Amino acid sequence: MDLSIVIPLYNEAESLPELKAWIDRSLTGFSYEVIFVDDGSTDGSWEVIKEMADDGIRAIRFRRNYGKSAALYEGFAAAQGDIVVTMDADLQDSPEEIPEMVRMIREEGYDLVSGWKKKRKDNALTKNIPSKIYNWTARRVTGIKLHDMNCGLKAYKADVVKNIEVYGEMHRYIPYLAKNAGFDKIGEKPVQHQKRKYGKSKFGLDRFVHGMLDLMSLRFLSRFGRRPMHFFGTSGILMFLVGFVMTVWIIAAKLVAQANGSKFRAVTDQPLFYLALVALVLGVILFLAGFLGEMIARSSEGRNNYQIKERL
Numbered sequence: 001m002d003l004s005i006v007i008p009l010y011n012e013a014e015s016l017p018e019l020k021a022w023i024d025r026s027l028t029g030f031s032y033e034v035i036f037v038d039d040g041s042t043d044g045s046w047e048v049i050k051e052m053a054d055d056g057i058r059a060i061r062f063r064r065n066y067g068k069s070a071a072l073y074e075g076f077a078a079a080q081g082d083i084v085v086t087m088d089a090d091l092q093d094s095p096e097e098i099p100e101m102v103r104m105i106r107e108e109g110y111d112l113v114s115g116w117k118k119k120r121k122d123n124a125l126t127k128n129i130p131s132k133i134y135n136w137t138a139r140r141v142t143g144i145k146l147h148d149m150n151c152g153l154k155a156y157k158a159d160v161v162k163n164i165e166v167y168g169e170m171h172r173y174i175p176y177l178a179k180n181a182g183f184d185k186i187g188e189k190p191v192q193h194q195k196r197k198y199g200k201s202k203f204g205l206d207r208f209v210h211g212m213l214d215l216m217s218l219r220f221l222s223r224f225g226r227r228p229m230h231f232f233g234t235s236g237i238l239m240f241l242v243g244f245v246m247t248v249w250i251i252a253a254k255l256v257a258q259a260n261g262s263k264f265r266a267v268t269d270q271p272l273f274y275l276a277l278v279a280l281v282l283g284v285i286l287f288l289a290g291f292l293g294e295m296i297a298r299s300s301e302g303r304n305n306y307q308i309k310e311r312l
């Protein structure tokens with residue numbers, strides 16, 4: 001089979017029939033399956049899917065709402081096509097872009113082609129502007145030159161989605177997960193974007209806070225996930241050294257003052273004493289975090305998961 005179209009959906013009942021018809025119109029000439037992942041909808045989306053069910057449709061229904069990443073994870077696991085495409089269910093993404101994305105993967109050798117909603121049809125204040133800032137940061141941190149990291153419309157070589165694990169809310173960073181797994185030929189295609197026709201957006205402004213926190217976590221994991229002590233140990237040593245130098249200074253100053261017979265303040269009267277105390281304690285805590293991190297890393301399942309490209 002050429003394509004698997006994975007569609008996560010949460011309360012998108014009105015959109016689904018139009019979406020399916022639009023996909024069928026756009027993908028003539030391809031063999032494909034459409035995989036709907038109903039993420040615990042409560043608006044009758046599942047009934048609509050059941051009514052549409054034919055040979056080309058597969059569907060998974062969650063018992064409750066887990067989030068877009070969970071839906072994508074199950075969709076990826078189920079996909080059987082050579083190329084896996086993801087798109088939103090709300091008719092904002094156009095399936096007419098898919099053939100060109102597929103061509104880029106097949107002929108230009110991309111591992112992953114991400115859509116770029118160049119003319120974005122969402123609220124400027126709550127979506128478009130924050131999204132620009134967010135994407136700029138994501139580019140700096142991940143080193144992936146995408147304008148629209150979190151675009152729902154993306155196409156992947158099957159290998160990519162079978163070798164990465166989307167979890168939490170990491171659907172925003174699939175290109176970064178792919179890059180960390182060694183799939184670094186990442187392309188971009190400007191895509192048409194529509195206004196939301198039915199229903200309402202499932203993500204509020206908290207997406208940006210969560211997004212930034214997740215970005216920090218991923219950056220940390222990709223650098224130190226397998227060797228946490230290198231991070232915590234280094235900062236621990238630095239902290240400890242700072243505290244140590246301050247302590248030596250306090251003692252030396254006191255001894256010198258004593259020897260000269262000049263007046264001196266009690267050690268506990270000096271601000272430096274407290275700073276030294278905090279620095280020393282922090283240093284020890286960081287080390288402890290490092291040891292704990294090492295124990296977690298050692299017992300983690302993925303500690304020896306490597307991406308092997310080829311064997312001979």
Ligand code: UDP
Nearest residue numbers: 008009010039067068088089090201202203
């Ligand atoms: N979605 C989902 N589970 C959720 C939230 C959203 O499967 O918990 C789906 C949603 O139905 C849609 C896609 O993820 O197909 C993108 O969501 P939305 O259109 O609300 O995001 P926006 O376009 O506003 O960024």
Ligand code: MG
Nearest residue numbers: 088090092196
């Ligand atoms: Mg949408």
